[in-house]
Structures are given as structure tokens and as C-alpha cells.
Amino acid sequence: MSNPVAIVTGSSRGIGRAIAQQLAADGFCVTVNYNSSPDAANEVVAQIEAAGGAAIAVQASVASPEGRAQLLEQTLAKWQRLDVLVNNAGITSPGRLDLLEATPENWDLVLGTNLKGPFFLSQAAANSMLGQIEQGIIAGGKIINLSSLSAYASSPNRADYCIAKAGLAMMTNLFADRLGDEKIQVFEVCPGVIATDMTGPVKEKYDQQIADGLSPIKRWGQPEDVAKAVSAICADYFPFSTGQRINVDGGFHLRRL
Numbered sequence: 328m329s330n331p332v333a334i335v336t337g338s339s340r341g342i343g344r345a346i347a348q349q350l351a352a353d354g355f356c357v358t359v360n361y362n363s364s365p366d367a368a369n370e371v372v373a374q375i376e377a378a379g380g381a382a383i384a385v386q387a388s389v390a391s392p393e394g395r396a397q398l399l400e401q402t403l404a405k406w407q408r409l410d411v412l413v414n415n416a417g418i419t420s421p422g423r424l425d426l427l428e429a430t431p432e433n434w435d436l437v438l439g440t441n442l443k444g445p446f447f448l449s450q451a452a453a454n455s456m457l458g459q460i461e462q463g464i465i466a467g468g469k470i471i472n473l474s475s476l477s478a479y480a481s482s483p484n485r486a487d488y489c490i491a492k493a494g495l496a497m498m499t500n501l502f503a504d505r506l507g508d509e510k511i512q513v514f515e516v517c518p519g520v521i522a523t524d525m526t527g528p529v530k531e532k533y534d535q536q537i538a539d540g541l542s543p544i545k546r547w548g549q550p551e552d553v554a555k556a557v558s559a560i561c562a563d564y565f566p567f568s569t570g571q572r573i574n575v576d577g578g579f580h581l582r583r584l
């Protein structure tokens with residue numbers, strides 16, 4: 328059989344980039360998806376190839392039906408199989424507006440990218456995987472959703488983002504339930520505060536909060552921390568688990584007294 332194949336949405340930068348690089352090092356052929364950064368995506372592909380791995384870059388917005396279809400079609404055209412979908416692409420709340428100033432436009436943008444996109448991409452990927460399992464092309468599939476501590480921790484200046492991430496948690500449960508007996512496992516990987524472009528604009532605030540004990544492990548999370556968790560799932564170290572949330576947050580989720 329050929330090498331397993333993974334799509335990592337939003338893997339031109341940040342967490343997705345580290346996941347793509349890790350999965351390629353693990354032996355996956357990787358589709359490096361990006362929206363607006365072709366140079367960054369091509370660089371990831373070049374790094375993977377230089378390290379002896381296989382990857383292609385595919386431009387597609389997960390927020391658009393055409394983009395989602397393209398992503399799947401180009402992946403299957405190149406590799407003829409799909410074993411893993413990592414729903415990583417995401418955007419923060421534009422302007423971080425207070426709840427009382429939040430706009431329908433931002434709502435549509437954030438929910439469309441961070442929740443509706445992953446939902447319908449997962450639907451399409453799951454249908455494709457089911458057909459491939461039926462035909463004996465793949466033994467099973469995995470869908471991994473990158474949520475956030477914002478799925479349960481309130482930030483009133485990012486309501487759309489928090490609601491989208493809370494929705495992703497339920498989406499994980501729904502897909503895990505529906506696909507549990509169909510050889511497709513579904514996981515939620517829940518990062519804490521991770522050093523990427525997304526958190527760049529609020530770096531000083533988080534520097535202070537981390538120093539003040541925001542999480543028991545007092546450091547910034549790195550994209551590679553998240554990539555290792557995804558790698559462990561994809562390496563089949565959780566064969567009897569599905570619908571599981573895996574926190575990668577330095578212990579942020581603990582309630583402390």
C-alpha cells in the first residue's frame with residue numbers, strides 16, 4: 328500500500344505548519360493548504376521535500392464550498408487516498424470587539440471559517456473516507472479538529488471566536504458518534520496559548536499572564552507541542568478512543584484553588 332495521506336488545513340503558518348512537518352516526518356504524504364500565503368506554503372513543501380518527505384501546496388479557502396471541494400479533489404488526484412483530515416485553519420476575531428459592539432459581518436466571517444468550513448469539509452472527507460474503506464484503499468480514517476481554550480473560557484471581546492470553538496467541540500462529538508462504528512475516529516485537540524502569528528499582537532499581555540501563573544506549566548506553548556499530540560493520534564496510539572478532547576495547554580484547563 329502507498330503511504331498514508333493527510334490534509335492539514337491552514338498549514339502555511341503557525342500550528343498547521345508544525346503539524347504538516349511532523350506528519351510528513353512520520354511518513355504521511357501531506358496536502359499543505361493555505362488561503363493567502365503561497366510563498367509560505369511553498370516553503371513548507373520545500374522543507375518537507377528537502378527532509379525526504381512528500382507534500383503539495385493547495386490554495387483553497389475552507390470558508391468556501393468551492394475551496395473545500397478543490398482541496399479534496401486535488402488531494403485525491405495527487406495521492407488517490409485520504410487517511411487524515413486535520414481541521415486547523417482558523418482566524419481570530421477581527422478587531423477583538425466587545426460583545427456589545429460585535430457585528431454580523433465578523434460573525435459570518437469567523438463562524439464561516441472556523442466552524443462551517445470544518446463541518447462541511449469533514450462531511451465531504453468522511454464520505455470520501457467511507458468509500459475508500461469500503462474499497463479497501465484505506466483501513467480507517469481520522470478527523471482532528473483544532474479547537475481552543477476559547478471553547479470553554481469566556482473572552483467577551485471575541486464572542487464569535489469562542490462560539491465557533493465551542494461549536495467545534497460539539498462537532499467533534501457529533502462526528503465521533505456518527506462515525507464511531509465506521510472505522511473513522513474523531514478527536515478535538517485543544518491548544519492553550521501558543522506562540523504564532525495569531526497571538527503576536529497580544530504577546531505582551533500573555534507574557535505577563537503566563538509569568539503570573541495563567542497555567543501550571545509557566546511557558547508559551549509552541550506549535551510543535553500541538554503537532555506532537557496530533558502525531559500521537561495519527562500514529563494510532565489511541566485505537567479505542569473517539570470524541571476525545573486532548574488539551575495541549577500547560578494545564579490551563581485545571582480549575583485551581
Ligand SMILES: NC(=O)c1ccc[n+]([C@@H]2O[C@H](COP(=O)([O-])OP(=O)(O)OC[C@H]3O[C@@H](n4cnc5c(N)ncnc54)[C@H](OP(=O)(O)O)[C@@H]3O)[C@@H](O)[C@H]2O)c1
Nearest residue numbers: 337339340341342362363364388389416417475521523525
Ligand atoms: N495560537 C494560539 O494560541 C491558538 C490557541 C488555540 C487554538 N488555536 C487555533 O489553532 C489554529 C491555528 O492557529 P495559529 O495560531 O497557527 O494561526 P495563524 O498563525 O494565524 O495561522 C493560520 C493559518 O490558517 C490559514 N487560514 C486562515 N484562513 C483560512 C481559510 N479561510 N482557508 C484556509 N486556510 C486559512 C492561514 O493561511 P494563510 O497563511 O494563507 O493566511 C494560516 O496558515 C486555529 O484554528 C486557531 O484558532 C490557536
